[in-house]
Amino acid sequence: MQQQTIHIKQEEKKIWNILENVTDPEVPVLTILDLGIVRNVAINNNDVEICITxxxxGCPAMDMIAANIRMELMAAGYENIFIKNILxxxxxxxWMSEAGKQKLKAYGIAPPSDKPQVCNSGLFAPNEAIQCPQCNSYHTxxxxxxxxxxxxALYQCDNCKEPFDYFKCH
Amino acid sequence: MFQNKIDYLLFLADSNLILSQRNAEWCGHGPVLEQDIAITNITLDLLGQARNFYQYAATLINQSTNQPTKLVSEDSLAYLRTEREFKNLLLCELPKGDWAQSVLKIFFFGVYAQLLYRELMKNEDEQIAAIAEKSLKETNYHVRWSGEWVIRMGDGTEESNQRLKNALQYLWPFTGEMFVAAAFEINNGINLSAIKEQWLQHVTTVFEEATISMPDINAAMQSGGKQGIHTEHMGFILAEMQYLQRTYPNSEW
Structure with a gap:
């Protein structure tokens, strides 16, 4: 029994590793694990269940992400794959990983702030101090x-004048 | 009771879908690029929310009918129902009009949806609560964006102020319907009069900033959307939206 549990754990770990190969079609530097959209991996006999969120x-990439997960797992020999969408x-x-944030920045997209200041519903919410991914200025x-x-969200740097995308806090 | 839940899900799905379809008319026609992108982003959120409600409604309908040969899906609910079967608010189907009319419509509906989702998050049905939780995060952005536009236009130039007033005069009689419970809303745990009070409060605050006076809250209001009795605009929007599935049944991407 215990051995079986260990075996399942190992199998699950293998699947998590395979999922590292699936990237976000819109932001290809990020894997779906970096994004934090894989919520659970479960193995039951020969069935593999992947929960994504x-x-x-309205994210139009979800269907493609689900299809890519299926392809990767099939290529690794899995057959009974169930992908569940949870809300x-x-x-x-x-939920975004630190590695993911670094990759985003290197790609030219400002990563979400660690401590979001304006995730509120107030009108004319103050501008969040977002660091320019090009020149590192906070003057944006x-x-x-x-x-x-x-x-x-769309930002512009007042220092290097470069416009940039900000992966907004949510 | 079960039918009430399905009808309520369809009401939420239809309202989001029709407003989304309406707003989508701005795609490529926004006043400036950034605002074109903003309104189409909001449109995409509304479409996603509609899909979540349709998918759940389809699951429940299929469970209740037990007719595996005639399964309904989110697509059949959106593309193959007739005008009388759509339960969306009349507000959502009104023409896009000018920018003022579109942003004011998004604002009125957004504030209502925000209050509704806050309540629905506590719903005993876990899937409804989950959809509401997800939708609320997005709706907060819509309310802020549209509220800022209402203030900017009301407290802007003579022309923007006049356009907002015209939009208000046109849209106001369609706001009352949100707070009158249809048969499928009775006993569903949502206190519409409490929501109406908070809605009026939020709208009043924004209108004060916008230097717009609050219209008569006891004015005569239009109704019928929740019962499937729509304005003359509804047939046209469905004709355009459903054209492809009606002409080429079962076609897929």
Missing amino acids: PTYS SPAWTTD HRISEFGSTACK
Whole structure:
């Protein structure tokens, strides 16, 4: 019995490692593990169940992510793959890994702040101090709270003048 | 009781879908690029929320009918129901109009949805609570964005102020319907009169900032959406949205 449990744990770990190969189609430097959208991996006999959660309700990448998970697992020899979409608890940028944040910055997207200051619903919320991913200046301003994808806001650096995406806190 | 839950899910799904379809008309036509992107982002959120409600409604419908040959799906609910079967608020189907009309509509609906989702998060049905929890985070952004636009236009130039007033005059009679319970909303644990009070409070605060006077809250209001009796605009929006599935049944991407 105990041995079986250990075996399952090892198998699950193997699957987590395989999932490292699946990236976000919109932000290809991030793996789905960096994003924190894989919530659970479970093995039951020959069935593999993967629970994923969307970043935003309308995220158009979810179907493709599910398909890519399936492809990776099939390539590794798994057959009975069940991908479950769960909504609660709702995804938050707090689940993004430190490695993910570093990768985002290197890619030119400002990562979500550690301590979000404006995740509130107040009107004309003050601009969050977001660091420019190019020149590291905090002298930046928000152009729009909505950006090229649902998860990003548009900023511009007042120092190097470069516009950039900010992966907004959520 | 079970049918009430399905109808309520359809009401939430339809309202989000139709408002989303309406707002999508701005795609590529926004006044400036950033705002075009903003309104289409909001549109995408509304579409995602609608899908979540439709998917759950479809699951419940399929459970209740026990007819495996005629399974419904989120797509069949969106594309193959007729006008009389849609339960969305009339507010959501009104023409996009000018920028003032669109942002004011998003604001009115957003404040309502925000209050509703806060209540639905406590719903005993776990899936409804989960969808509400997810939707609320997105709706907070919509309310802030549209509220800021209402203030900017009301307290802006003579023309923006006039446009907002025109939009208000047109949209106001369609706001009352949100707070009148349909048969499927009775005993569902949502206190609509409490929500109405908070809604009025939020709108009043923003209107004060916008230097817009609050309209008569006892004015005569339009109704019918929740019962499937729609304005003359509804047929056109469905014709456009459902055209492909009606012409080429079962076509897929």
